Amino acid sequence: MSGGVATRNDCVKLLLSPPSHLYSFLYNPVDQFSYLFKFLIIGTAGAGKTCILRRYTERKFIGNMPHTIGAEFGSKIISVDGTAVKIQIWDTAGQERFRSMARSYYHDAVGALLVYDITNRDSFNALSHWLSDVRQLAAPEVVVILVGNKLDLQDQDGQVTHWEANAFAQDNDLHFIETSALTGENVDESFLHCxxxxxxxxxxxxxxPDRLGYGRQRNILGGIPGGDRPLPLTDTQPSVVTYHNDCSC
Structure with missing residues (x-):
């Protein structure tokens, strides 16, 4: 910082290497979960990625969100067919000038929501570039879901039809779903399917997960140490962490 005023570089450094005390209040050591998955939300700026994250993790909609610089982070524990899973979600910047920075969050992600804006043709046209990035940089087994957001505006402002988006999904071996961060429609379903x-x-x-080497971190209370903290930004960060316990959650 200079003279007590945070510069853009200070903000970028904070986003890439957040101090641990910022997350200490989030950590609940009694959390019980069997797997920890790293997810991404990717796509062009303005597609509603941060709104999807907030809707999913906080159950609320916040309109007129500023564009993300670096990444937003959220986490949630869900039960899927009797298995407790913790999802750590990185909502990455969609602006072209921050794209190289956003790629640093891709490493070893095992799930991704590829988001476009139903009312913005350009966001749909850019999907191939985002898909290429995530398949190149994330885990080889990454599961990508194509998400058409702002479904609530389709009838009045829609520029991308369900048919053509579904065709793109089929051509690229993706599951396709349309969502509304405003109403919450299909937001949970997109993360659940992934x-x-x-x-x-x-x-x-x-x-x-054992082959990946992420199955040995646990504590006596049944959580993963630091399990509420974002996975570190390194080339060896885990995409899947396995925890074996006697809990029937």
Whole structure:
């Protein structure tokens, strides 16, 4: 900082290396979960990515959100077919000038929501670039869900039809869903489908957490130490953390 005033570089450093005390109040050591998955929300600026994150993690809609610089972070524990899973979600910047920075969050992510704005043709046209990035930089087994957001505006302002988005999804082997962060429609379902698909890959052996080496972190109370803190920004950060316990959650 200079003269007590935070510069843009200070903000960027804080986003990339947040001090641990910022997350200490989040950590609840009695949290019980079997897996920890790293998710991304990616796509062009203005597609509603941060609104989707807030709707999913905080159950509320905040309009007129400023564009994300670096990434926003949220987490949530859900139960999927009897298995407790903690999802750590990185909502990355969609502006082109921050794109190289956003890529630093991709490493080893095991799930991704590829978001476009139903009312913005340009956001749909840019999907191939975002998809190429995540498949190149995330975990090889990454599960990508195509999400058409702002479904509530489709009838009055829609520029991308369900048919053409579904065709893009089929051509690229993606599951497709349309959501509204405003009303909450299908927001939970998009994360649920992605999580369930990852669990199915683990069950079938297509994704092996033990092979990845992330199955040995646990504490006596049943959580993963630091489990509420964002996974570190390193080339070896885990995309899946397995925890075996006697809890029936």
């Amino acid at each position: 999580t369930r698909t990852i669990l199915a890959k683990i069950k079938s052996g297509d994704l092996d």
